[in-house]
Amino acid sequence: MKLVIRGGTLVTMDSERRVVRGDLIIQGGHIVEVGDAAIVDRATEILDATDCIVLPGLVQAHTHLCQTLCRGRADDLPLLEWLRERIWPHESALDEKSMRASARLAAAELLLGGTTAILDMGSVHETDALIDAIGHTGLRAVVGKAMMDMGDGVPRRLREETARSLDESDELAARYTGAFDGRIRYAYAPRFVLSCTEGLLSEVAARVKQGLRAHTHASEQAAEIEIVRRERGSDNIAYFSKLGLDGPGVTLAHCVHATNDEQALLASRGTHVTHCPSSNLKLGSGIAPIAEMLERGINVALGFDGAPCNNTMDGFAEMRLAALLQKGLKGPTVLPATQALELATLSGARALGLEREIGSLEVGKRADVIIVDPRKVHSTPNFDCASTLVYSIQRHDVRDVLVDGRVLVRNGALTELTGLVVEEVISVAETEARRIVGW
Numbered sequence: 001m002k003l004v005i006r007g008g009t010l011v012t013m014d015s016e017r018r019v020v021r022g023d024l025i026i027q028g029g030h031i032v033e034v035g036d037a038a039i040v041d042r043a044t045e046i047l048d049a050t051d052c053i054v055l056p057g058l059v060q061a062h063t064h065l066c067q068t069l070c071r072g073r074a075d076d077l078p079l080l081e082w083l084r085e086r087i088w089p090h091e092s093a094l095d096e097k098s099m100r101a102s103a104r105l106a107a108a109e110l111l112l113g114g115t116t117a118i119l120d121m122g123s124v125h126e127t128d129a130l131i132d133a134i135g136h137t138g139l140r141a142v143v144g145k146a147m148m149d150m151g152d153g154v155p156r157r158l159r160e161e162t163a164r165s166l167d168e169s170d171e172l173a174a175r176y177t178g179a180f181d182g183r184i185r186y187a188y189a190p191r192f193v194l195s196c197t198e199g200l201l202s203e204v205a206a207r208v209k210q211g212l213r214a215h216t217h218a219s220e221q222a223a224e225i226e227i228v229r230r231e232r233g234s235d236n237i238a239y240f241s242k243l244g245l246d247g248p249g250v251t252l253a254h255c256v257h258a259t260n261d262e263q264a265l266l267a268s269r270g271t272h273v274t275h276c277p278s279s280n281l282k283l284g285s286g287i288a289p290i291a292e293m294l295e296r297g298i299n300v301a302l303g304f305d306g307a308p309c310n311n312t313m314d315g316f317a318e319m320r321l322a323a324l325l326q327k328g329l330k331g332p333t334v335l336p337a338t339q340a341l342e343l344a345t346l347s348g349a350r351a352l353g354l355e356r357e358i359g360s361l362e363v364g365k366r367a368d369v370i371i372v373d374p375r376k377v378h379s380t381p382n383f384d385c386a387s388t389l390v391y392s393i394q395r396h397d398v399r400d401v402l403v404d405g406r407v408l409v410r411n412g413a414l415t416e417l418t419g420l421v422v423e424e425v426i427s428v429a430e431t432e433a434r435r436i437v438g439w
């Protein structure tokens with residue numbers, strides 16, 4: 001089946017960052033032509049994009065879909081208290097039903113807001129329910145169960161034996177890599193240094209050496225780094241490198257307090273960084289030095305983290321905030337709109353290990369595409385699409401969303417391909433959120 005997105009302005013994010021007016025032609029889930037007028041026959045489905053902006057779907061390279069039902073229950077706390085008092089008890093209480101409700105609520109929010117791919121850290125348990133729920137919505141995800149084999153204040157249900165954590169992760173990786181028509185991949189997810197023994201981290205590093213992926217948190221808050229220094233004898237990112245947990249197969253969320261030496265390590269090893277500006281501000285962690293990181297050639301992606309530390313999951317808001325924060329720190333010329341857009345598309349694709357498949361509108365890539373309508377009072381006039389997308393567009397301006405060429409959002413509403421009906425998703429999520437905390 002051929003699908004043509006007709007007559008839009010295509011923000012391609014290709015190597016020349018071309019913005020062209022024309023058609024985008026999709027066949028078999030892939031982009032087959034960019035910009036030329038399509039020849040259509042009766043079998044061709046047409047999505048009219050006249051006066052609209054067509055761009056690659058947004059990629060969020062650090063999320064926790066398992067935490068969505070904890071939205072609004074964990075405000076105004078520093079990281080370690082936030083984890084011990086709210087997040088871990090929440091995750092510990094999740095069962096299959098609440099995990100599904102959490103993932104479905106998040107997927108609905110993500111798709112409606114133009115996010116088409118994520119790098120997600122699950123919880124310790126209920127990973128099958130999480131991945132199955134994500135897979136059925138049509139979203140693309142690189143996901144892994146959280147690994148936790150030690151730590152202060154870790155609830156009993158989240159604390160695992162090292163070997164068991166590794167075995168279960170290996171089984172999940174084997175089961176889900178390439179599942180749901182290739183939309184699901186696996187990334188090992190040791191939670192962070194303070195919840196992982198050196199043995200566990202080294203075993204994950206060994207898997208990365210074999211070509212598998214890993215996703216973890218690093219250098220988020222000063223108090224956390226102090227403990228890492230005391231207990232492991234070095235800075236957080238440097239410690240990971242010492243264990244071999246670095247390189248193009250590894251994505252580190254936050255890196256707010258990456259030292260100069262650590263930034264040099266990130267650059268030389270090719271480790272990916274996911275910048276989570278809203279989460280870093282709300283938890284009082286600070287502002288990651290991403291202008292310096294970008295200057296060093298480090299791949300920096302964006303992430304909205306989880307609902308309890310944001311409390312919204314809006315790729316457009318993260319992009320705008322990322323640009324504004326660096327301008328506030330470094331002056332107005334850093335992180336221009338096209339570069340901010342790159343963080344949320346191409347760089348995200350790299351951080352997921354999917355740069356050959358998604359992140360730009362190019363022939364041969366998978367058709368993960370969004371159509372945005374800029375004809376709104378807050379985004380008129382539209383002189384420059386990148387500027388409009390980064391500074392003016394809001395997530396509700398997303399009109400259509402495609403993953404693998406499948407239309408998951410049409411005219412601002414989820415289609416039946418997602419299996420998501422908004423009213424039902426909200427009602428189940430509300431019930432499950434209250435049930436697991438006994439309210």
Ligand SMILES: [Zn+2]
Pocket residue numbers: 062063064217253305306
């Ligand atoms: Zn996180």
